[in-house]
Amino acid sequence: MNFVRHHKLDVIGVLETKLVEATLPKIMRTWFAGWKYTCNFHMHPNGRILVLWNPATVILEELDISPQVIHCAITCKVSSISLLASFIYGYHTVGSRKPLWDNLISFGENCSLPWIAIGDFNNVLNANEKCNGKDVTSHELKHFEECCVLTGDSPLLKRIFEIRDIIVSKEGTTELAIANLDRWFAGENSGCSKAYEYFRPRGTPKVWANEVWRHYIPPKHSFILWLGIKGRLQTKDRLHYMDIDQNCALCGTAPETLDHLFFQCNMTNQVWLQIKKWLCITRAMTTIKSALKYMKKEARGTSWQSCAKKSAVACTVYHIWTARNRRLFEGAVVTSDGITREIKTQVYKIMFSSYPHVLAQYEHLALGH
Numbered sequence: 322m323n324f325v326r327h328h329k330l331d332v333i334g335v336l337e338t339k340l341v342e343a344t345l346p347k348i349m350r351t352w353f354a355g356w357k358y359t360c361n362f363h364m365h366p367n368g369r370i371l372v373l374w375n376p377a378t379v380i381l382e383e384l385d386i387s388p389q390v391i392h393c394a395i396t397c398k399v400s401s402i403s404l405l406a407s408f409i410y411g412y413h414t415v416g417s418r419k420p421l422w423d424n425l426i427s428f429g430e431n432c433s434l435p436w437i438a439i440g441d442f443n444n445v446l447n448a449n450e451k452c453n454g455k456d457v458t459s460h461e462l463k464h465f466e467e468c469c470v471l472t473g474d475s476p477l478l479k480r481i482f483e484i485r486d487i488i489v490s491k492e493g494t495t496e497l498a499i500a501n502l503d504r505w506f507a508g509e510n511s512g513c514s515k516a517y518e519y520f521r522p523r524g525t526p527k528v529w530a531n532e533v534w535r536h537y538i539p540p541k542h543s544f545i546l547w548l549g550i551k552g553r554l555q556t557k558d559r560l561h562y563m564d565i566d567q568n569c570a571l572c573g574t575a576p577e578t579l580d581h582l583f584f585q586c587n588m589t590n591q592v593w594l595q596i597k598k599w600l601c602i603t604r605a606m607t608t609i610k611s612a613l614k615y616m617k618k619e620a621r622g623t624s625w626q627s628c629a630k631k632s633a634v635a636c637t638v639y640h641i642w643t644a645r646n647r648r649l650f651e652g653a654v655v656t657s658d659g660i661t662r663e664i665k666t667q668v669y670k671i672m673f674s675s676y677p678h679v680l681a682q683y684e685h686l687a688l689g690h
């Protein structure tokens with residue numbers, strides 16, 4: 322604790338603590354009074370990752386917890402600066418570490434906030450970094466290297482890897498990919514047009530990446546929205562292997578799919594109608610992707626009104642998801658009016674902190690009129 326005080330630490334990650342979860346409340350009371358914690362002890366013996374923070378100075382939101390990494394969003398209460406932090410403790414074998422790299426690549430794919438990934442990877446990045454034990458094989462380095470490039474900040478390297486993968490997957494093998502490159506540049510002045518034709522985008526471009534992580538959208542809202550777009554929210558239709566009632570947790574009248582829960586459901590449909598009316602949004606939205614498209618195309622501006630609209634869409638997705646979880650896991654009574662009130666209050670608070678002078682006169686909005 323002296324170390325913590327001396328260095329004025331506000332967030333701490335501790336690895337391989339060998340503690341059990343039941344002892345944490347006592348340790349916190351004794352050494353870290355007033356602090357909060359999160360851990361992944363329930364996922365692995367030996368107490369692998371413990372994160373502690375001082376809520377008087379920082380706001381820490383847990384975004385995702387898995388056996389080898391805890392992702393958090395941290396906001397400094399003094400400066401209001403936010404960043405993402407991932408506390409990592411990698412497993413000891415190449416195969417068991419693979420989910421860690423996939424997780425990091427997936428997490429890093431769309432976050433535009435500053436991101437720090439720290440901890441013990443149990444993996445060197447360069448053969449020279451290891452001094453004892455067996456020599457490092459290229460097989461051991463490969464996943465970490467790719468992960469660094471794909472999550473790192475070198476757009477050029479990132480793009481080169483992407484292009485390599487596109488060509489190899491289109492052609493089938495590395496040899497055929499190289500042969501293809503040779504063909505493009507065999508004749509004079511023909512390489513560029515052939516390459517352009519090869520890569521010309523034909524599908525629908527991703528319209529959402531830049532809209533998800535914004536200063537006026539709290540990181541936890543961004544995260545749920547991002548999981549929704551990627552189809553990774555665990556609605557009941559994705560849990561078909563479990564013996565549970567498949568009907569929507571909110572209305573109970575139709576199977577719980579992503580599109581039903583967020584748009585077709587009578588209860589959430591009412592929520593959207595009220596929020597759209599409140600902010601004068603006229604666009605029809607029937608899927609999370611179409612909602613994101615709206616954020617991109619219709620609310621392009623930077624005025625407080627358009628930020629409020631974009632913030633409200635993310636906030637609505639988040640509150641529908643948490644209301645569903647409260648109903649499902651805690652048996653709580655949730656109503657469309659209740660969810661709507663929470664969204665309005667939260668959007669108002671977010672907007673008030675960014676535009677206090679403009680919004681003081683709109684206080685009645687928070688009260689849901």
Ligand SMILES: [Zn+2]
Pocket residue numbers: 569570571572573574575581582585586587588
């Ligand atoms: Zn429903």
